[in-house]
Structures are given as structure tokens and as C-alpha cells.
Amino acid sequence: MAVTQEQVRDALKRVKGPDLEGNIVELGLISDILIREGKVYFSITVEPERAEELEPLRQAAAKVVSDLDGVDGVTAVLTAENAPGTTKAPSGSSMANGSSGGSAPEHPRVQEARAASARQQGGGAAPSLNPGQSQGAGAQGIPGVKHLIAVASGKGGVGKSTTTVNLALGMQANGLKVGILDADVFGPSQPRLLGIAGRPTAGPNGKLQPMNGYGLKAMSMGFLVEEGTPIIWRGPMVTSALNQMLREVNWGELDVILIDMPPGTGDVQLSIAQQVPLSGAVIVSTPQDLALIDARKAMFHRVDVPVLGFIENMSYFICPHCGERSDIFGHGGAEAEADKLGLPFLGGIPLHMDIRATSDRGQPIVATDPESEHAKIYSDLASKSWSEIQAAEGTLVKPTLTVGNDSASLAVAISDGPTYDLSAEMLRVMSPSAEVQGHSPSQRVTVAGKQNVKIKELRPVGSYAVRIAFDDGHDTGLFSWGYLEELGRDKDQKWAGYLAELKEKGLSRS
Secondary structure (H helix, E strand, O other), X not given: OOOOHHHHHHHHOOOEOHHHOOXXXXXXXXXXXXXXXXXXXXXXXXXXXXXXXXXXXXXXHHHHHHXXXXXXXXXXXXXXXXXXXXXXXXXXXXXXXXXXXXOOOOOHHHHHHHHHHHHHOOOOOOOOOOOOOOOHHHOOOOOOEEEEEEEEXXXXXXXXHHHHHHHHHHXXXXXXXXXXXXXXXXXXXXXXXXXXOOOOOXXXXXXXXXXXXXXXXXXXXXXXXXXXXXXXXXXXXXXXHHHHHHHOEOOOOEEEEEEEOOOOOOHHHHHHHHHOOOOEEEEEEOHHHOHHHHHHHHHHHHOOOOEEEEEEOOOOEEOOOOOOEXXXXXXXXXXXXXXXXXXXXXXXXXXXXXXXXXXXXXXOHHHHOOOOHHHHHHHHHHHHHHHHHHHHHOOOOOOEEEEOOOOOEEEEEOOOOOEEEEEHHHHHHOOOOOOOOOOOOOOOOOOOOOOOOOEEEEXXXXXXXXXXXXXXXXXXXXXXXXXXXXXXXXHHHHXXXXXXXXXXXXXXXX
């Protein structure tokens, strides 16, 4: 039998209010009870300075509701609103005193940004929206997750979500373990872009299990409510729900989570930037809204989050019939604007029907057509974005590459480390553009018949990767330094897996 709002309200009467006076229902603290397919959503209004102190109250309320028959899941959030004209942060919180309640160290790029801001201010503290509200060390990390990167835009409709999913797949193709958090609560699009349906289940520890699409772990409000259902929540409720989707999910061990940010620069976006330990942000724009880039940069600057770079989407048009390029909105303005603002220009993405069509079908182009020119563009952008993170950590070290005399192998010498000998065949069949790492064997593109392939040419790409051309005509694989090192480190395991896939699919090396 489906649970009712009255049953939820009756259960919540068992929870004492703050200071153990009355109960949270009779005190008028419960609002916005929403029930969808066995999942219950509600908010508890508390005084803002007591939000952190009253977290056990929220947990108790969630527990009594989850114990009701017919309840499959509960999202309970604290709505803590300041009185008009006040800016006080919760008492005892990291936002109030600048100290950290968690163990996550401050990222080097954040330290660098903070120091630069302090120098610009004449030695004072970095500017922030409210006193003490810069991100800093107070943002608690996610266990098992090494980096969080925000993908942001100044307004909606610029293709930010499509860019996010293809960037994630590009990073995965380079051997990284990647997740996506869809932070656009009011317009979640990642379920459709990833072609995922269904609802997340609870793990043994009570946290949600993330959904999985093309090897990416994903969480979105679109998995929790029916598509098209309006979500009428106040800002604090949205922020609390996002924190739960990030922190109460079994993400496991990941190199990075890309956060598909809501468009704009409002309170929700600022709250995410303040409360989540971001390693950096990527800004997505179009040629028509270059003026908004400065506002987006300023928002991240105010919370000490370094901007990794700027991507121009719909940068130019490729005719689907003749393949001719047309700069409909002009050319060069985006790169010039990025240079003026001191941002790295990561590159431009064309306006093309294939990108739109694959996105609409829930078949992102990097996963389903990895050899295409557009997939190569996204993979390049992913490698550049990740290289910015590596550069910040001091781990971006160019190896020495030497092609063997017979062109059938490549020696990868890591500075102050080992030298890996990789066969041309292995590099060809495990090219980032030839298959997306992390997929199940049935989803992966398994390249066969390359036993005698040779390396034709090495083409350096910036300070972070090399493009390898093979004598069979393939030259779209972008091998980052990190991916080459991973191939060498896990060579035996990866090669055994490849041979097993060939056998399973009835393919041959020759």
C-alpha cells in the first residue's frame, strides 16, 4: 500500500524538536512533503546558526519515515534561512570559522589561487561573498574520490551537459575512473544523455548505489523523481539535496567526479562552490555569451576555486553534406576573451547534427562513435582539462618516448621511474579513440587484426600528450602521459583482458 502524507506527518510527530521541546510537526518545522513512487521528500526548517548542530534531528526524522511500510527511500533536508539582511554562517561550521571539520587537504591549485588573491588584496584575505565563506580547507572531501571538477556556464542552453558527459567519457578513455553528479536539480539531463532509466537502490550501508552508464557512475535528481515532475524547492533545500546526492552515495574509488553545475551564478551555484572541495572548474560558453565568462570566472575566484580552462561550444558549423567549416559567429573572439581574462583556452566544439542526434538518443558520441572527429575533439579537451589538474599537483611529467628500430614498439621512460616497453599492437588496440575503457566487454569496441601494425609517427600535443600515427591509417588516438604510464604499469593485466575479449567475440590478432 502506498504511504500517504498523513502517515508521514504522524511518524514525524515522534521526533522531538530542537531542545527536546514539542515535536517537529506541532512546532511547524515540517514543510513540502512530497511522495513519488514510494520515495518521500520533505524539509525541516531550523535556525541557520544551528543547522550543523541539528543534523542528528534530520537523521532521526529520515529514520522514522524510512521505517514506514511502503517507503522505498527518504530525502530529508534542513532548510536553514537567515533573516533578511543577515549573512551569519552556521555556528561552529567551517564557513563560520574557516577551519576544517574533515580530513581533506586543501588542493594545491586552491592554495595557489588563495595566495594570488591575497597578493592582489595587498596581503589580506581572498575576497568572498560573505566573511569566511571561501571554500578553502573547510570543504569536506568525498571518501575515495580524488578530484571534483565543476563544469559550469553563465546561462542555460549552451550544451554544458552534453559537454560534461563527453568530457567524462574522454577522461575514462584515458584510463581514469570517472563519475558524474548532475547538480541541475530543476532540469536534470544526465539520465537522458546517458540513456539510463530506473531508480538507484540502497547499498548495505544505507547509502544509495550510483547508476551506471557507459562505465560512468552517475547520480541525478532525474533518477529520483519522474521526468517532467516539477520540483518546487527553496534554495537551501536544493543545496542540502545536492550534498546528500554527493555525500550519501557509494561512489567507490574514483579519480574524478565531474559536477554538471546548474547554469548561472546564483545562491545554489555559490553554495556548491563553497561546500564542495573542488579541484577546479571548466567554463563552457558559446560565441554569443562571451560577456558572461567574466562573471563566471569571478564567482569561482571569490570562493578560491581555480578555473582550469574555457571551452567554446557551438564554436563553428560543419556542413553535414560537404564537410565545409563555416564560422557563423565569427572566429578568434573566444580565445582572445580567454586570454584577456587570464584563462586557458581549452578549445572549441563544432555545431554538428551528429553530436545533437547521439545526445538525444542517450548515446554520447565519444562512447558510440569513438573514431569520429567530434569524439577526438572531446577527448582532446578531456586530456587538456586533466593535464591542468596534474600540473597543479606537480604530477604532469613528460616521459621520454623512443620508437623501436622495427617500429613495432615504444619505450616509455618515466622520469626517476621505470621504463615500459609497449608494443605497437597494444597501443593500437588500446588507443583512447579505439575503445572507451571501463565499458563491459559487450559494449566496448574491440579492435582485432593488428598483430603486424607499426608506429608511423609520433606527434607531440602540447605538454600533456602525444598523438600516435600507425601504418594502418589510424592517427586519432591521443595518449596522455598518465595513460601511457597506466598502460605500462598494468600491461600484463590489460593484455590478458584484451586476449580474453578477442576469444569471447571470436576475433583474431592476425
